[in-house]
Amino acid sequence: MRFTEKVAIVTGASRGIGRATAEIFSREGGKVLLNYQASETAAAAVADCLNAANPGSVFTFRADVGDPEAVKSMVDECLKRFGRIDILVSNAAYAREATILNLTLEDWHKTMRVNVGGLFHCAREVVPHMIKQKRGAIVSVSSNAAFYGGITSLAYTASKGAINSFSRKLALELAPHGIRVNVVAPGLTDTVMLRDLGSHRFDAGLPLEEAYKKAVPLGRVGKPEEVAAVIAFLCSDEASYVTGEFVRVTGGR
Numbered sequence: 001m002r003f004t005e006k007v008a009i010v011t012g013a014s015r016g017i018g019r020a021t022a023e024i025f026s027r028e029g030g031k032v033l034l035n036y037q038a039s040e041t042a043a044a045a046v047a048d049c050l051n052a053a054n055p056g057s058v059f060t061f062r063a064d065v066g067d068p069e070a071v072k073s074m075v076d077e078c079l080k081r082f083g084r085i086d087i088l089v090s091n092a093a094y095a096r097e098a099t100i101l102n103l104t105l106e107d108w109h110k111t112m113r114v115n116v117g118g119l120f121h122c123a124r125e126v127v128p129h130m131i132k133q134k135r136g137a138i139v140s141v142s143s144n145a146a147f148y149g150g151i152t153s154l155a156y157t158a159s160k161g162a163i164n165s166f167s168r169k170l171a172l173e174l175a176p177h178g179i180r181v182n183v184v185a186p187g188l189t190d191t192v193m194l195r196d197l198g199s200h201r202f203d204a205g206l207p208l209e210e211a212y213k214k215a216v217p218l219g220r221v222g223k224p225e226e227v228a229a230v231i232a233f234l235c236s237d238e239a240s241y242v243t244g245e246f247v248r249v250t251g252g253r
Helices: 016-027 040-053 068-082 105-133 154-177 192-196 208-215 224-235
Strands: 007-010 031-036 058-062 087-090 136-141 179-186 246-249
Touching (some): 007 016, 007 068, 016 031, 016 040, 016 087, 016 224, 031 068, 040 058, 058 068, 087 105, 105 136, 105 154, 105 179, 136 154, 154 179
Parallel strands (some): 007 031, 007 087, 031 058, 087 136, 136 179
């Protein structure tokens, strides 16, 4: 039970990678604030499922991570409920497929506000408490798009590159306080976001699923649980000497 008596905040946790990560933390003895922004029904279903197996281990909190006041309220509520914060997984993200020719200013600003601003707001709120504890783990969910360009918009790719740089610098700042900061960069993963970007084709004429599979050396799209397993490792004491690193979970792409 790697997360017994540990408290985690997971943003964007009502589905996909965030949900799979929250499931591991709860299953392995942790307590989780499950952040969501859109679907209260989906978030409640996740919490009910996890609390059935580990009573009182999960509660939901609706917050737009791009809003600093909402993030402060979220962190305050976590401290009120659980008394501490040991782990932050910054997973919430916004993405739209667009090129420089059709990327709107609205989408550019929203992408940066949620993806980069969300990480900043969450880290700014949890770090002082981790410093008091003299330990903590932060994992930022970036994207393989930050390394090779990707299939999404210019804004999304740029935001994930910013997350990488932010996290590397934060790792250096927080290392003297015993706080570790790492990045997980998923490749093609079977999430709602990937399906929402389904207009893209790697090879003209191929069905979407087959095109994705052909693009990955391992021959398949990844599962959220496979990404979550890496996130959980980096948040656990098993990774106690790992900080400032980037782990790509891509199937070889």
